[in-house]
Amino acid sequence: MKKAIVVGSGAGGATVARELQGKFSVTILEAGREFRPFALNLSLPERLKKSGLFFDERLIQLLCPAMKIRKSNEGLILVNGVALGGSTALSTGSAVRVDQDLKELGIDLDVEFEEIYREIPVSTGHLKLWHKTTKRLFEICKEMNLAPRPTPKMVNYDLCLNCGRCTMGCPQGAKWDSRQFLQTALDGGAHLITSCRVEKVLIKEGMAAGVQARMGWQRKFFPADLIILAAGGLATPLILQNSGIACDSNLFVDPVLCVAAEWKESLQNKEIPMPFIVQKENFILAPYFDHLSFFFNKDWKFPARNTLGIMIKLADSNTGTISGKKIQKALTEQDKKRLAAGVEICTDILTRLGVEKDRIFLGSINAGHPGGMLRLTRQEAETLHNGRLPENLYVADATLFPESTGNPPILTIIALAKRISKLCS
Numbered sequence: 001m002k003k004a005i006v007v008g009s010g011a012g013g014a015t016v017a018r019e020l021q022g023k024f025s026v027t028i029l030e031a032g033r034e035f036r037p038f039a040l041n042l043s044l045p046e047r048l049k050k051s052g053l054f055f056d057e058r059l060i061q062l063l064c065p066a067m068k069i070r071k072s073n074e075g076l077i078l079v080n081g082v083a084l085g086g087s088t089a090l091s092t093g094s095a096v097r098v099d100q101d102l103k104e105l106g107i108d109l110d111v112e113f114e115e116i117y118r119e120i121p122v123s124t125g126h127l128k129l130w131h132k133t134t135k136r137l138f139e140i141c142k143e144m145n146l147a148p149r150p151t152p153k154m155v156n157y158d159l160c161l162n163c164g165r166c167t168m169g170c171p172q173g174a175k176w177d178s179r180q181f182l183q184t185a186l187d188g189g190a191h192l193i194t195s196c197r198v199e200k201v202l203i204k205e206g207m208a209a210g211v212q213a214r215m216g217w218q219r220k221f222f223p224a225d226l227i228i229l230a231a232g233g234l235a236t237p238l239i240l241q242n243s244g245i246a247c248d249s250n251l252f253v254d255p256v257l258c259v260a261a262e263w264k265e266s267l268q269n270k271e272i273p274m275p276f277i278v279q280k281e282n283f284i285l286a287p288y289f290d291h292l293s294f295f296f297n298k299d300w301k302f303p304a305r306n307t308l309g310i311m312i313k314l315a316d317s318n319t320g321t322i323s324g325k326k327i328q329k330a331l332t333e334q335d336k337k338r339l340a341a342g343v344e345i346c347t348d349i350l351t352r353l354g355v356e357k358d359r360i361f362l363g364s365i366n367a368g369h370p371g372g373m374l375r376l377t378r379q380e381a382e383t384l385h386n387g388r389l390p391e392n393l394y395v396a397d398a399t400l401f402p403e404s405t406g407n408p409p410i411l412t413i414i415a416l417a418k419r420i421s422k423l424c425s
């Protein structure tokens, strides 16, 4: 049987591995290790916060080793998961379909989404778990004609404890993440190699011959007939560039800014994150307890149970790039204006709740949905394959997205990865 190498075990990688195993002998190369959710009580780090130990967001790895934080040259905080399951293990479980831009290119993923909804349980069964303040925020948004809607979630609500820790990994196994697809691939005979960081694809006579990877101090070559890169929107472009394949300077990241206030017993830290979404043209709003800002931003000084936040998740401009280990990504003037518009609406919501305007504070801008550096065009609508790639090398992650969606992308990455699996097998 022909050999396929899949790089990464997140949304894109686990999907491709699951779909291709059997048609190929699949080996998944994953830079991280086994994923472990943060299991301790968060009141301990909350007490440690006062000691000044948490002075840089990168230290979040002390609490959650799989959560990797990098900063762009301009200081933007970039978050992703490096472990089995990739960033899906850190997700809030939000499951929306955001393929309008792909549809406009002529890529119709209806069949793949139908498959997804059969395979991944998606529901809004969390309404019963909402705390009083969230219910009130939902009503306020309705009164403001913001058309809030409960967020579809890939969570089994028979198991969910409403602990609010989805972004540090679900201790209950209630939240779906891509390790479930990975397990199906492994059950079907796929091989998994962890702590294996792919550096580049080796190209011989116009075809991909295999990948070079780093395992500890050693470098290893893995030959393959087919290679699929799904290392995420930051790592896939780096691997491509190391392999002599140019990417575009179109990096988007979906920046998140939280607008917060003290609100006694809001208990948002103990509630499913992003319970509802307000969709605006260039951003979404959603109630959200921002652990990064809570631990690392000096303005966040109230106890977790009394801290109430609303997230603005922006569809940012495609202007950013990666060269070597350096990431250039800054907010443009237009991004800042759009964020300011979001802050105004959040301020209105919070003041209607009863918060005094001058007691509202902001979080640290952080982003976890990178992509766009090898974006699909109309010419590739049938093949999903960029002409710069050898014919046996594919990309299956948000690197292919034409634009930032400003929305949770997991389901759309899975749908694309499913289509790519059909095209390359």
Ligand SMILES: Cc1cc2nc3c(=O)[nH]c(=O)nc-3n(C[C@H](O)[C@H](O)[C@H](O)COP(=O)(O)OP(=O)(O)OC[C@H]3O[C@@H](n4cnc5c(N)ncnc54)[C@H](O)[C@@H]3O)c2cc1C
Residues within 6 Å of the ligand: 007, 008, 009, 010, 011, 012, 013, 029, 030, 031, 032, 079, 080, 081, 082, 083, 084, 085, 086, 087, 088, 090, 091, 092, 093, 094, 095, 096, 167, 196, 197, 198, 199, 230, 231, 232, 233, 235, 236, 239, 367, 368, 369, 370, 396, 397, 398, 407, 408, 409, 410, 411, 413
């Ligand atoms: C905190 C957080 C919450 C989120 N919540 C949601 C949500 O609720 N809903 C939603 O739809 N989206 C959410 N997202 C975004 C979503 O998780 C990602 O967009 C999605 O997982 C990306 O899929 P991917 O396969 O491209 O990359 P990832 O899921 O990040 O997987 C990439 C994998 O590749 C591995 N890897 C990286 N480099 C290499 C290398 N060189 N060699 C080998 N392996 C490598 C990584 O370890 C990782 O396992 C969230 C993101 C974050 C950070």
Ligand code: SF4
Residues within 6 Å of the ligand: 093, 155, 159, 160, 161, 162, 163, 164, 165, 166, 167, 169, 170, 171, 172, 173, 174, 175, 271, 272, 273
């Ligand atoms: S809120 Fe529910 S889904 Fe999220 S981590 Fe807790 S138990 Fe898991």
